Amino acid sequence: MTAYLLRRLLTLVPILLGITVISFGIMKLAPGKPTDVALGFNPKVSLEARERMERLLGLDQPIHIQYLNWLRRVARLDFDRSHVDLRPVRDKILERLPITVTINLWALGLVFGIAVPLGVLAAVRPEGPFDRLTTVFVFVGYSTPGFWLGLLCIAVFGVGLRWFPVSGIHSIDHEAMGLFQRWLDTAWHLVLPVGVMTFVGLAGISRYARSGMIEVLRQDYIRTARAKGLSERSVLFRHGLRNALLPIVTILGLSLPDLIAGSVVMETVFSIPGMGRLFYDAVMARDQNVVMALVTVGALLTLLGNLLADVAYAYADPRIRVGQR
Amino acid sequence: MRPPTRSLMHAIAALAVTLAPFAQGAAESPPASGDTLLVGSIGDASRLLPILATDSASGDIVGLVFNGLLKYNERLEIVGDLAQSWTVSDGGMTITFVLHPNARWHDGVPVTADDVRFTYQKLIDPDVLTPYSSSYELVESVEVLDARTVRVRYREPFAPALESWMMGVMPKHLLEHEDLNTTTFLRRPVGCGPFRFIRWKTGELIELAANPDYFEHRPHIDRYLSRVIPDQATLFLELLTGRVDLAGLTPLQYRRQTDSPYIRERYRKFRYPSFGFTYLGYNLGDRRFADARVRRAFDLAIDKQALIDGVLFGLGTVATGPYPQESWAYDPFMRPQAPDAAEARRLLTEAGWEDRNGDGVLDKNGTPFRFTIITNQGNEVRRQVAELVQRQLGQLGVDVKIRIIEWSTFVHEFIDKRRFEAVLLGWSLSRDPDLYDLFHSSKTGEGEYNFVGYADPEVDRLLEEGRRTFDRDTRQRIYRQVHRRLAEDMPYTFLYVADALPILHARFRNVQATPIGITYNLIEWYVPRAEQRYRRIVP
DSSP states (O other), rough: OOHHHHHHHHHHHHHHHHHHHHHHHHHHHHHSSSSSHHHHTTSSOOOHHHHHHHHHHTTTTHHHHHHHHHHHHHHHHHHHHHBTTTOBBHHHHHHHHHHHHHHHHHHHHHHHHHHHHHHHEEEHHHHHHHHHHHHHHHHHHHOOOOOHHHHHHHHIIISSOOOOSSSOOTTTTHHHHHHHHHHHHHHHHHHHHHHHHHHHHHHHHHHHHHHHHHHHHTTTHHHHHTTTTOHHHHIIIIIIIIIHHHHHHHHHTTTTGGGTOOOOOHHHHHTOOOOOHHHHHHTTOOOOOHHHHHHHHHHHHHHHHHHHHHHHHHHHHHGGOOOOO | OOHHHHHHHHHHHHHHHHOOOOOOOOOOOOOOOOOOEEEEEEOOOOSSSSOOSSHHHHHHHHHHHHHSEEEEEETTTEEEEEEEEEEGGGGGGGGEEOOOOTTTOTSSBBBBBBHHHHHHHHOOOOSSSOOOGGGGEEEEEEEEEEEEEEEESSSSHHHTTHHHTTTTOOOOHHHSSSSSOOOOTSSSSOOOEEEEEEEETTTTTTEEEEOOSSOOOOOSSSSEEEEOOHHHHHHHHHHHTTSSSSEEHHHHIIISSOOHHHHHHHEEEOOOOOOOEEEEEEESHHHHHHHHHHHHHHHSOOOOOHHHHHHHHTEEEEEESSSTTTTTSSSOOOOOOOOOOHHHHHHHHHTTOOOOOSSSSSSSSEEEOOOEEEEEEEOOOHHHHHHHHHHHHTTTTTTEEEEEEEEEEIIIIIIITTHHHHHHHHEOOOSSSOOOOOOTTTTTTSSSSTTTOOOOOOHHHHHHHHOOOHHHHHHHHHHHHHHHHHHHSSSSEEEEEEEOEEEEETOBBOOOOOBBGGGGGGGOOBGGGGGGGGGOOOO
């Protein structure tokens, strides 16, 4: 197992390098430079001033030199500074990570917590009334545009009923509150965005759980379990569910990079300063250091997530364990 | 789930709202201090240092925390800000500023002539990431005469220079040992303006507090809170719950969505022309557009009022040239021309454009009159204007196509390289009427702003003279001539000046719409004690 893990980890390195080369190339192929945003289309900024800024930011060098400089810094875990607000990229990411991870953990937890039971129960009697009802419910969520649902929820629960705040993640007097009150304040702000994200995300997981469970319930060992005279409850949950959850484990592993990826749409509608907006704004501003840092971290997490899924799967399912004794 | 303080605050706010009369005239003397102004902003600031701030969100905050030597008053006249007095001598070659004796940095240190010199040195320092250096190229020297007097000498007279001294002055004692490109000061600025910086939560809010030692007087409002709300629809919903006091409206929101009793009772809407104009620019290197009769025909064929009514819901004015009516350079004798399709057709015929083959499109020497208007992506108003222009010119027999292009590509691949026939764009201008960069024949290189390729010896001469002249009346005469000449020659078809449409909670008093906006006298705003919403937080 250790040898296998080591081999897998080593292959990550060239893949990651390849991803950064391609991303860097695409950044450079796109029209526009990081200095465009700062200088815009402004007659007060002369051509010389623009060229001087490009020189100061090192953008006048050949692309391969720029890439190697970037790589040298990243090897020391230094992602350089943003061209827009001149802050270290690491600070910008670390500042936004907590809120995004918090929201995603809640949403992911709720999605799995709700969707798996829904799917499993639906699978017990496929095409039965409960199955049909949940199918309609999760697909309404799947088909509704997030921004529209978000605005609708704000209009109903924020403006109409005044149950929840319209946007943001803190009240303006947040700083003056006690610790518990602060926690409550943030939670109160997160109800709508997390709720909408959960509803929109239910469909996929519940479908996986449903089809996995249907598949398992057709297996011979389920018939055997029933023939042994086990209670239906024990058949479903001890013998059926544990096997049906195997593909879910894979999906959980693959969700790892999603934890740090914010939804641009949700963050815009609810005014949440998270990772999604950071990435979107950076792309729009051609802020290449921020874009490259996020792409690299995202790629690394995706690769690790894949590995984690494989390992978890191997652990959960003895049939696919490789080369161990 | 709901924290008690918030519901209590809502209750108090609701009570205050029902009890308080909303009469504007009921002035309180002296004005009560207290309360918070909640400003809704689409974007977050990025650099809070005057010489590095480039986006409007940063500019708004920097403008409250820092002061320049000069500023514009509500009549668009240049008046002293940090400078108590200032004189122009030597035919415009020397400007001497005397600083206000009571001006202090927020840490208590007096503002001196050394700070002014330091700011200038940083502006021209090649290692500082400021885009504004070109405005100071003609400066020969900046001398400190005494602690309060500073003298600027120019190599040649340069009238727009006065505007360049509106740049916020920076504190030398806090910055002289810092690298301005990376200093933490960029996120925690210390200025000398009416508001002190308190905190900045990235992507969420920026908080400022009244500066009790401000040399004019302490602002009556205690606290200025800028909230970042990136979505226009969400921003509007925040207004409906009273968690934003000041925001900009879209024309649609102004006309159709702010007529509810809730909004009318609690908010005031303002409307004033923005400083800038939208135009259709022609590539004058294209032989068809080099013919002035064609440009004149298009000008007559485009119904500008219809654009304003159709796209801006009537919230704008027809432009007759590059200056809005508020500008002293605007020539009041220029009247917007009524659209005249017959005359437009006659001019085109005169220029040789006729529908000879009966396909509904004008032609000349066998070539049909087809061209493409390009504009940038992400501006819904411009897209709609382009479509109306397309229809109006289509009625004339000109086949117009529209192409919408992402901003960076638009600028670099099309504008800079002159790869366009006509372009729909807008300029937002500074208050000084100098248009050298837009229309002087020397400014047609790649990356420069006379991209339509306009060259007229008379306009060149006037623009050069206007830059050398300080006397306001003489300048007025010069720029009115520029206005007339450009309106006759039409390198652009000037379309309209859109209105700025801020909305403000009605509890704020002493607020007026002026050509320079509503926030120019923010330090005079106050909220009568009975209507105040937020508890006092600063002495």
